[in-house]
Amino acid sequence: MATLKDLARHLNLSVTQVSRALNDHSDVSVATKERVREGAREIGYRPNLTARKLKSGRSGLVAMIVPGRSETVEIEILMETVMGLSAEFSRRGLQFVLHVLSEGDDPAEAHRKLVQNGSVDGVIVTDPQLDDPRIVVLQDSATPFIVHGRDRLDAAYPFVDIDHRAIGHDLAAALLRRGCRSLALIDGPADRPYASLRRAGAEAALAEAGVAPATLHVHPGPMTEARGRADGEYLRDKGMDGAIAGNMMLAAGLRAACPDLSLAAHDDALLRYAADRVPPPLIRTVAPLSDAWVPLCDGLAEAIAGGRPQTLLDIHLSE
Amino acid sequence: MATLKDLARHLNLSVTQVSRALNDHSDVSVATKERVREGAREIGYRPNLTARKLKSGRSGLVAMIVPGRSETVEIEILMETVMGLSAEFSRRGLQFVLHVLSEGDDPAEAHRKLVQNGSVDGVIVTDPQLDDPRIVVLQDSATPFIVHGRDRLDAAYPFVDIDHRAIGHDLAAALLRRGCRSLALIDGPADRPYASLRRAGAEAALAEAGVAPATLHVHPGPMTEARGRADGEYLRDKGMDGAIAGNMMLAAGLRAACPDLSLAAHDDALLRYAADRVPPPLIRTVAPLSDAWVPLCDGLAEAIAGGRPQTLLDIHLSE
DNA sequence: CCAGCAACCCGAAACGTTTCGGATGGAGCG
């Protein structure tokens, strides 16, 4: 493999000038720059990234630690996240390191190890729980990171999130406009901050419409089609006339169990879970999961550069 | 971040001895080794992988390049592969770099770039086509690699594969034993070597049973449930009585279209596609995809060490 | 004629590690 020294010798220049020429520094004549570029092509010079990293302190590596196979993980979402982020980082010339946990590994401990050996420039965290221990570890470290979502409302770290409050508000308001009298909010686990945000939004919509808060029945739980079906049966028995589903899988289950329900749902626009799996009518707030990859990558880059970007993505109501 | 120099100063030792102690070299006293390890823990020393790589030529990084979203890719298999391999490498302390191609990227070109800047120790290739250009690129490079499958029978590079010939043979033989008179082989695309291997195995089984080779109708194509259904209808119209499906998704389609068919299939034992999705009776050769991760990781390690491991995994007939 | 200034160039140090080729001191032995 040809090195900078080889190239310098070949061109009768100093290593310094060759380096500066290739990196387009100012005090190299245009003629020399051209000559160097030509020579580099000639002898097939490729910069050694490792050496460059050693000097610059950057590794060009970003990492993400994901749970292995387990019951609770939403595999569809995880897959889409991994593929989307990886593609986006690859596009920027960054190497995406994927660390899949083995059964029984502690996520926070894995993050600690990762940042301790300091071999990555940045870390991505997804699906945070309330007061997520992974985030605690990362905040204690010197390694920049960004979170997809937030583990608490007053997050002081870089994140990209969607406006969950607006989701709850807009979906509830739409159902109320359609004349629903008793609403159910079927959403994710209670330890996920987005669930309480959506609830707060829905409650605000009730208040605006002058409806009693007790009208809203809140059910937390796993976001699967099976759970949607089970809850749908319950709602039918209770005679409720409107439901807000936290995602399309829940919505599909609710619709199947309870075809006449006025249904509103948030749609992550998963590539492998098309909206048309849920028969209309359906009120949706749409915020494609895949819209997050670019701001996440940009955000992590900014965090690495020392910033603290916090992005809230818009949602779009579709009736 | 603490460096070797810090640690040496802290222990009143030379950088040399500290390095040798940590790497368990021979000419360091046991006492010193212990003292160094203790000190390292104390000040939280973590070796700088970049520096180590620069010196040793090793980075501790292995990479895999996968296609992005596209029609032809079997996403279930790809995901299981990515997750399985990543977990296995993580377990060994290697960092798994996942590069997802963007639309329109040339896979071979991406591999060339990857090996040219020489930042990874090894590469994994999956789902090779006949005379796969990615493999050509890697063979021309100095970077070790291992292939899951083979792009040709006389592969001279490290690989882990299953015995496709045995699959074709055993499934065909089982169907013949059950009295089938006209067999269809519904398998993957024609440019996949495993398809021709399975076909050769099936033909051998026919020959052993003294049945005319023309009895076997071969259909290549994508391995989806939809295709299985389409082919199933065709088989029913033709009045064929036995079929070999290349995987369980094809089998599911065939069974749905043609419930009375004598069905045999190869089962990769995908975690997200349970065998019981295909109603019995069903003859299967079972070879869990996930059995490949350990030999692949071992094999890549061996390839990096200079070997050329070639592993053929067993299959298991289940009637 | 000379100071000042651009424009171009270079040597050497630094990043953190591994490793080669000695150095040191003490034990064992004739």
Place this chain on the structure above:
DNA sequence: CGCTCCATCCGAAACGTTTCGGGTTGCTGG
């Protein structure tokens, strides 16, 4: 005592790059 041998240690070089601080030209204006 003089010698070898072994265990243990160390200085310095090397990996390939970037960059700091300092040259050397040759031209301009005073």
